[in-house]
Amino acid sequence: MIIPVTKQISIPYLLKIGTGKTGRIGKYLADKEMKKIAVIMGSSSTNLIEPQFSKSLAENNIEVLSKITTVSIDIEEIAHAAFLLPYSIEAIVGIGGGKALDAAKYTAFLLQKPYICVPTILSNDGFCSPTSSLLVQGRRKSVKSKMPFGIVIDLDIIKASPANYLYSGVGDMVSKITALVDWKEAFNRGFEHLNDFASMLAYNSLDLLFLKHSYDIYAPEFQRSLASSLTTSGIAMEVAGSSRPASGSEHLISHALDQICAKPRLHGIQVAIAAYLCALLQNNPNVDLLNEILEKTGFWEFASNDPIAKDEFIAALKSAPSIKTDYYTVLSEDSSLDRAIEFIEKDPILHKVITS
Numbered sequence: 505m506i507i508p509v510t511k512q513i514s515i516p517y518l519l520k521i522g523t524g525k526t527g528r529i530g531k532y533l534a535d536k537e538m539k540k541i542a543v544i545m546g547s548s549s550t551n552l553i554e555p556q557f558s559k560s561l562a563e564n565n566i567e568v569l570s571k572i573t574t575v576s577i578d579i580e581e582i583a584h585a586a587f588l589l590p591y592s593i594e595a596i597v598g599i600g601g602g603k604a605l606d607a608a609k610y611t612a613f614l615l616q617k618p619y620i621c622v623p624t625i626l627s628n629d630g631f632c633s634p635t636s637s638l639l640v641q642g643r644r645k646s647v648k649s650k651m652p653f654g655i656v657i658d659l660d661i662i663k664a665s666p667a668n669y670l671y672s673g674v675g676d677m678v679s680k681i682t683a684l685v686d687w688k689e690a691f692n693r694g695f696e697h698l699n700d701f702a703s704m705l706a707y708n709s710l711d712l713l714f715l716k717h718s719y720d721i722y723a724p725e726f727q728r729s730l731a732s733s734l735t736t737s738g739i740a741m742e743v744a745g746s747s748r749p750a751s752g753s754e755h756l757i758s759h760a761l762d763q764i765c766a767k768p769r770l771h772g773i774q775v776a777i778a779a780y781l782c783a784l785l786q787n788n789p790n791v792d793l794l795n796e797i798l799e800k801t802g803f804w805e806f807a808s809n810d811p812i813a814k815d816e817f818i819a820a821l822k823s824a825p826s827i828k829t830d831y832y833t834v835l836s837e838d839s840s841l842d843r844a845i846e847f848i849e850k851d852p853i854l855h856k857v858i859t860s
């Protein structure tokens with residue numbers, strides 16, 4: 505295994521998290537001499553950001569040379585649309601939930617332009633990651649992309665978002681508890697190298713969210729911490745040069761559920777349920793902390809309203825280790841499947857969220 509001695513990483517230069525931020529995007533762009541932009545946004549985002557967004561652009565003499573509102577995540581369609589954009593564009597602004605941001609990020613990567621990311625929900629850490637989740641020949645794939653140059657998160661928009669998105673964001677955060685143990689074990693077995701700084705960032709991203717304040721997902725300080733935590737988690741992936749700090753056994757199960765379930769739940773919802781199970785399998789020292797966070801935020805109660813079918817979950821458990829080849833996690837252990845099924849049968853919390 506070759507251990508990189510030096511490595512270039514890119515992290516966001518502009519990071520604004522707070523209330524009223526949509527109305528300041530024009531100023532942030534003008535300050536960075538980005539006067540000609542392309543906007544790629546989800547079709548439902550207009551109501552969330554207007555009229556503040558357009559007003560702030562006009563006040564700062566920012567020209568929108570192109571605006572794309574119907575967003576495809578098909579890699580070929582994105583590439584086609586990207587190279588039709590005017591060459592004089594100085595930045596790409598992506599606004600929306602997952603798909604619009606993935607498309608905008610990849611467009612910026614192809615054109616080698618700065619990318620400004622404006623998430624309207626906080627459902628996972630993908631907005632600040634160096635990859636885009638796109639359709640490649642009809643299958644969802646994680647594709648090398650570009651870290652944002654800037655991230656603007658308007659908490660006025662986030663506070664109006666439905667609870668399922670916020671619970672998904674919380675779920676994606678708690679998954680670091682299991683992902684980091686999987687990474688460490690993979691390192692101990694000689695399958696991976698461990699990046700200490702990336703590991704520290706991922707641990708710190710948990711501190712940001714869980715050690716400072718209340719567990720009310722609608723409290724402004726909670727949402728501010730969630731935004732910071734998801735951002736830090738994305739940066740940890742960039743520093744590590746892989747998704748290891750943020751994605752382990754629990755993510756493999758969620759990816760398998762996406763393929764198996766008739767109706768997959770949001771990424772972070774699936775990931776959190778799987779993280780609790782994987783923490784039990786790992787004898788993870790933080791399993792009680794993980795459970796406490798999910799209990800106090802109301803996550804368990806929320807997830808129990810739409811439990812995952814037991815046969816689907818067990819099918820996902822069986823196929824999860826083959827989702828990524830050469831990727832050691834606790835699920836690689838021969839005894840894990842039987843132990844996991846036993847936990848699903850006997851653990852009272854899992855009983856509520858995975859049912860027959």
Ligand SMILES: [Zn+2]
Nearest residue numbers: 628629676775
């Ligand atoms: Zn995730």
